[in-house]
Amino acid sequence: MSKIEKLPEYNAEHNDSLLRFMTCGSVDDGKSTLIGRLLFDTKTILADTLTQITRTSKKRGLDAVDLSLLTDGLQAEREQGITIDVAYRYFSTGTRKYIIADAPGHEQYTRNMVTAASTANLAIILIDARKGVLTQTRRHSYLAHLVGIPHIVVAINKMDLVNYDQGEFERIRADYQAFAERIGLHRAGHNISFIPMSALNGDMIVDRGDTMDWYEGPTLLEFLEAAPPAHSEQDEEFRFPVQFVCRPHASDDPELHDFRGFMGRIESGDISVGDAVTVLPSGLSSKVKAIQIGDEQLPHATTEQSVTLLLEDEIDTSRGDMIVKTGQAPEPVKQITAMVCWLSETPLSPARTYIVRHTTRESKAKVGEIAYKIDVNTLEELPAQALTTNDIARITFKLAQPLMVDSYTKNRATGAFILIDESTNNTVGAGMIQS
Amino acid sequence: MTTLTKQTLSHLDWLESEAIYILREVAGQCSNPVLLFSGGKDSLCILRLAEKAFRPGRFPFPLMHIDTGHNYQEVVDFRDQRAAELGERLIVRSVEDSMKRGTVVLKSPDESRNKHQSVTLLEAIEEFGFDCCIGGARRDEEKARAKERIMSFRDEFGQWDPKNQRPELWNLYNARSHKGENIRAFPISNWTEMDVWQYIEREKLALPSIYFAHQRDVVMRNGSIFPVNVPLAGTETINLPKADEEIINMRVRFRTVGDITCTAPVESDADTVEKIVLETATTTITERGATRLDDQTSDASMEQRKKEGYF
Numbered sequence: 001m002s003k004i005e006k007l008p009e010y011n012a013e014h015n016d017s018l019l020r021f022m023t024c025g026s027v028d029d030g031k032s033t034l035i036g037r038l039l040f041d042t043k044t045i046l047a048d049t050l051t052q053i054t055r056t057s058k059k060r061g062l063d064a065v066d067l068s069l070l071t072d073g074l075q076a077e078r079e080q081g082i083t084i085d086v087a088y089r090y091f092s093t094g095t096r097k098y099i100i101a102d103a104p105g106h107e108q109y110t111r112n113m114v115t116a117a118s119t120a121n122l123a124i125i126l127i128d129a130r131k132g133v134l135t136q137t138r139r140h141s142y143l144a145h146l147v148g149i150p151h152i153v154v155a156i157n158k159m160d161l162v163n164y165d166q167g168e169f170e171r172i173r174a175d176y177q178a179f180a181e182r183i184g185l186h187r188a189g190h191n192i193s194f195i196p197m198s199a200l201n202g203d204m205i206v207d208r209g210d211t212m213d214w215y216e217g218p219t220l221l222e223f224l225e226a227a228p229p230a231h232s233e234q235d236e237e238f239r240f241p242v243q244f245v246c247r248p249h250a251s252d253d254p255e256l257h258d259f260r261g262f263m264g265r266i267e268s269g270d271i272s273v274g275d276a277v278t279v280l281p282s283g284l285s286s287k288v289k290a291i292q293i294g295d296e297q298l299p300h301a302t303t304e305q306s307v308t309l310l311l312e313d314e315i316d317t318s319r320g321d322m323i324v325k326t327g328q329a330p331e332p333v334k335q336i337t338a339m340v341c342w343l344s345e346t347p348l349s350p351a352r353t354y355i356v357r358h359t360t361r362e363s364k365a366k367v368g369e370i371a372y373k374i375d376v377n378t379l380e381e382l383p384a385q386a387l388t389t390n391d392i393a394r395i396t397f398k399l400a401q402p403l404m405v406d407s408y409t410k411n412r413a414t415g416a417f418i419l420i421d422e423s424t425n426n427t428v429g430a431g432m433i434q435s
Numbered sequence: 436m437t438t439l440t441k442q443t444l445s446h447l448d449w450l451e452s453e454a455i456y457i458l459r460e461v462a463g464q465c466s467n468p469v470l471l472f473s474g475g476k477d478s479l480c481i482l483r484l485a486e487k488a489f490r491p492g493r494f495p496f497p498l499m500h501i502d503t504g505h506n507y508q509e510v511v512d513f514r515d516q517r518a519a520e521l522g523e524r525l526i527v528r529s530v531e532d533s534m535k536r537g538t539v540v541l542k543s544p545d546e547s548r549n550k551h552q553s554v555t556l557l558e559a560i561e562e563f564g565f566d567c568c569i570g571g572a573r574r575d576e577e578k579a580r581a582k583e584r585i586m587s588f589r590d591e592f593g594q595w596d597p598k599n600q601r602p603e604l605w606n607l608y609n610a611r612s613h614k615g616e617n618i619r620a621f622p623i624s625n626w627t628e629m630d631v632w633q634y635i636e637r638e639k640l641a642l643p644s645i646y647f648a649h650q651r652d653v654v655m656r657n658g659s660i661f662p663v664n665v666p667l668a669g670t671e672t673i674n675l676p677k678a679d680e681e682i683i684n685m686r687v688r689f690r691t692v693g694d695i696t697c698t699a700p701v702e703s704d705a706d707t708v709e710k711i712v713l714e715t716a717t718t719t720i721t722e723r724g725a726t727r728l729d730d731q732t733s734d735a736s737m738e739q740r741k742k743e744g745y746f
Contacts, residue, residue, distance in 0.1 A: 018446040085597070087581040088574050090627050097446035099625055111602055118604040229443045243459040246492040256491055263488070265456045265606075293455075294487035304444055306455035306488070319463050343602045357607050360463060418607045425611040427601040 016094075017229050022101040022116040022149070024140035025126030030157045034126065034199035035089060035102055036067025038221070041206035044091040067199075086116045096225060110376060110390035111343040113140065114430055117147035118416070121230040124153045124220070129162045129196070133175045138183075139376045141176075145185055146339060146392070146432065148412050151227055152185070152192045155220065159212065160198040166214045169196045183379060195220055231268060231303040238269030238277075239406070239414050240323040241359035246308060261292070261308040262317055267359065267413035269325070270302040271309070276326040279317050280404045285326050286313040320361035322404045322414075330414070332402035335368065337435050339408075340387070340395045344421065344428035348387035354428070356399065358417040363401035365419070370395050394434070408432035447637060450630055454481070454622035455488040456606060457585055461567055461620045462488075462495040464610040468567035468620070471556075472498040472525070473506075474514030474643055475692045477571030480631055481622060482517065483638050496569070497524040501556050503548040504531045505695045508668055513643040528559040549694040557593045560617055567610060567618040575627045586610045587619040595619075628690070632715050636708045648688045648706040654680040659699045660687060 025031040038044075053069040060066070089100040101116035103109070117123065123144040127137055144152055154176055162168045173194045180192055195204055196215050203209030206221045218226070246261035271277075271288060278285045290310040291298040301307045309323060317323075324330070336356075342348050350367040373384040373393035384393055408415030419429030444452065458481075461468050470485065472478045485494050498518055502511070518525035530548045533539040538558065539551045560568065574580045584600050586608045601609050610618045623631070635642065653660045654676050663676040674695060676682055687700035688711070705711045 016446045017443045018449045085582045085600070088625070089581065090575050090625070092446075092627070092629065097630070115602050115604050119606075232443055243456070244463050244489075244495075246489065248492040259491060261492075263459055265452060294490050302444075304449060304452055306452040306459070357609065359607075360460075413605065416605045416607065418604055418609065420609060420611065425609070425613065427603070427609045430602070430604045 016092075016096060018097045018099070019122065019224060019227055019229055020099045020101065020120050021122040021124060021224065021227075022103055022113075022120040022144075023124045023126065024103055024113060024116075024144065025124075025136075025155075025157075029126035029128045030199045031102070031126050032069075033067050034124070034155065034157065034197075034205065035100060036069070037199045037202055037205045038100075039089065039091055040067055041202060042091045042093055042221070086112050093221070093225065098224065110139070110143065110392070111341060111430075113143045114147055114341045114343075117144055117149055118430065120147075120149055122151040122153065122224070122227050123149045124155050126155050126157050127172060127176075129156050129158045129168055129172065132172045133179060135377045137176070138179060138379070141180065141185065142183060142374075142376055142379060145183065145190065146341075148408060148432070150190060150233065152190055153220065153223060154192065154194045156194060156196045157199050159196045159203065160201055164196075164198075164203075164211045166196075166212075169194070169215070193217070193223060195223065236268035236303065236411060237328040237406075238271050238275075238323075238325045239267045239359075239411065240264050240271070240309065241267060241361065241414075242317055242319055242321045242323065243360050245318055259310075260314065260317075261310055262323060263306075263308045264323075264360070265306045266301060266303050268303055268411055270300065271325070272300045277309075277311070277323050278326045278329050279311075279315050280322045280324060280329055281332045281402050282315070282317075282321070283329070284313075284315045286311040286315055288312075320359075322359065322361075324404075330404050330406055332404050334399045334402050335396065336399065336403065336405060336417075336431075336433050337371075337394065337396045338417070338431035338433045339374075340393055340419070340429050340431045342387040342389060342391045342393070342429050344426060345389055346421070346424075346428065348391075348429065350386065353422070355420040355422055356397065356403070356417050356431075357420060358403045358405065359414060361401070361403060363399045363403060365397040365399050368396040368398045395431075405433050407434060447630065447634055450623070450626055451484065451487070451634070453606075453625065454484045457608065457620060457622040458485055458488040458569065460586075460608050461569055461610060461618075464608075465567040465612075465618065467563070467565050468496040468569060469499045469526070469563065469565045470494070470496050470569045471500070471571070472514065472518070473500055473692070474510040474517065475571070476631055476635060476642055476646060477573065477623060479517070479640055479642060480626075480634055480638075481569065481571050482521065483634075483640055484622060486521070494521075494523050497526055499526040499528065499559060499568075501552045501559065502527055502529040502531075503552060503694045504529055505548055505667070505673060507643070507645055507692065507695060508666065509645050510643045510692050511668070513641075517641075526559070526563070528555050528562075530555045533558060545696075547694060547696040549697050553593065560593070565617070566612050567620055569620045569622065571623055572619075572621050573626050573628075573631075574624050583621065583624065585621055585624050587621065588612070589617040589619060591615045593617065629712075629715050632708065632712045636712055642708075643692065645689050645692060645700075646711070648686050648703045650684055651687050651700065652682050653685050653687065653700070654682055656680065660685065660702065661699060662687075662695065665695050 023031050056069055057066045087102045091098050103113045103116035125140050156169055156172050196212055197204040203211050204219045242262045242264050244263040248256045248259055273288050275288045289312045291301045292308045354365050356363050356365040370384045371394040372381040373391050387393055406414040415433045417431045418427050421428045530551050533555045539554050584603050612618050652663050654663050663674045664672055665674045666672050688703040689700045705714045
């Protein structure tokens with residue numbers, strides 16, 4: 001009857017999941033070199049690209065090929081020698097496909113870090129072994145923590161410049177751990193690992209090299225290969241925001257006459273045919289009659305699959321509604337408190353109305369209260385009346401329409417929202433719901 | 436029985452699911468979108484994704500091709516055939532019409548029309564009032580694309596301003612636009628050339644014949660293989676060899692399919708999808724490096740064309 005080709009048998013055959021991770025650090029920490037090294041040593045870089053960067057390296061009077069040139073993107077950035085935006089890179093090892101979100105490390109680009117972190121399940125935080133834990137290290141760690149990245153790799157780079165000294169490595173590790181404890185990184189269930197490396201020479205990235213025999217942990221790539229993919233580590237409740245309702249109304253096909261498919265992506269949890277479900281915000285219940293991808297029927301579907309759900313009963317449902325398992329329904333709320341990162345050059349004004357986009361649902365929102373903003377360098381809480389670019393603050397919003405939310409620490413998909421300025425349509429803020 | 440028997444998707448399933456999600460966001464957020472369809476491999480993948488996203492319903496958008504008039508006949512035929520099989524509406528707008536209107540002026544008769552597609556595309560967007568164009572661009576194709584958004588904002592002049600793009604967080608895409616502005620949506624942004632070929636293999640997608648190894652007359656021009664004496668639909672033949680060029684009959688295939696005057700094939704024996712997947716895994720030259728003569732002009736040529744409204 002039903003085909004189950006979509007289920008893990010397919011995985012087993014190909015053994016190829018996908019991991020999204022981000023890198024935080026500035027050019028000075030050797031971040032571009034690290035990414036260049038990962039791409040180079042996994043043979044992602046092809047000959048013509050290499051020829052091109054070799055030529056550019058020579059033009060700039062460098063002796064060796066500058067791998068950091070691989071990640072230099074736009075003309076404007078090349079002229080200024082900085083990175084102004086998140087860039088996405090890809091490589092594959094045969095067992096796993098990787099998407100790197102490469103975020104610039106400068107202080108003014110907090111918003112880029114938050115953007116990159118929002119889709120990452122692992123963060124590599126770079127530290128220059130000569131400099132140790134810096135203000136920016138603390139900032140990057142706090143932001144990775146804020147945006148809920150469960151796995152952090154502290155990459156202690158440029159070990160070649162400290163004679164590959166184990167003592168230096170241990171000292172930086174102890175410093176970082178003390179700091180991590182202070183901001184509650186351990187308590188929040190983050191998994192923190194430390195890897196000494198030299199991106200320039202390629203030690204402990206893909207190959208171990210022979211300079212740091214005292215280190216017995218995994219290389220960076222071994223660590224990436226073993227890192228759990230998103231959604232695999234805790235049980236999550238089923239959340240299915242409806243994106244689109246399919247009603248073909250085909251007059252020539254009576255079978256389709258009553259077809260009503262609720263299309264969307266499973267943001268968390270899983271679902272089987274026959275499960276009892278509730279549609280929010282109406283609160284009406286039914287059972288899952290069928291699960292489809294295109295014309296393929298599935299008995300069961302899981303997190304991150306885009307499917308079409310058919311229900312036993314006719315329930316008025318449209319884009320922005322959410323289908324959940326009966327008994328697991330979040331309470332629709334008309335007020336939310338969240339940590340908000342302000343992304344726009346135009347300051348947040350408490351007098352204005354914004355649009356909140358949460359899953360596939362939108363509501364108008366007004367600022368109720370700004371509790372405090374965070375100094376991302378000292379983690380101090382400061383009073384605030386308004387927010388400017390890169391500010392992070394705890395804000396309460398009043399909503400015109402109810403939203404079906406979870407706390408961000410419980411569910412990154414249903415705990416997140418963006419703020420849109422209706423006059424420009426720009427995305428001006430990113431929020432992580434606390435309650 | 437443990438409660439944590441978590442299934443994770445294979446990378447192809449994940450990419451497919453993400454692309455379906457993006458297509459449905461376009462349908463949910465935009466009032467008049469269009470899917471750009473050239474008959475090329477990337478847009479053929481998107482058609483399959485659209486089937487998975489919207490069947491048994493019709494696509495909530497028409498298909499549109501901006502034709503330079505210099506496309507391989509096999510590809511044009513394939514384009515029409517595929518649109519007909521799907522029963523979806525295909526709009527074709529041609530650069531030649533823009534030339535007749537005087538909105539496209541070539542510097543010389545043999546100048547490539549490829550970059551002039553931007554003008555015809557913008558004219559078509561205005562003609563139909565499209566608020567979103569779905570395209571098959573991928574971030575791995577070129578440096579300037581690595582920072583491209585999934586939903587990329589273009590102003591009234593169709594311009595892409597790399598410094599003025601909307602931040603894109605989680606999967607909360609913002610495809611809002613005011614009248615006259617436009618969103619370009621890229622559902623397969625996160626795919627690589629390899630992913631595309633693996634997907635074609637898995638989904639058993641049919642492709643125009645010139646993607647597979649075949650005999651063709653070529654010359655070596657500026658270090659690239661350049662196809663010559665290519666017949667167009669009428670009696671015209673383009674890409675004439677220069678007097679001092681030696682014509683070689685070579686076994687080649689195309690890695691990308693575009694305007695005849697600026698798309699080069701690669702030497703290859705791969706005449707099946709399986710062989711192409713293998714060849715893609717072992718190639719030493721990037722897709723655009725091998726095949727796009729228009730990107731080699733300068734480090735920044737793609738970025739420049741994108742700013743001018745190119746896809």
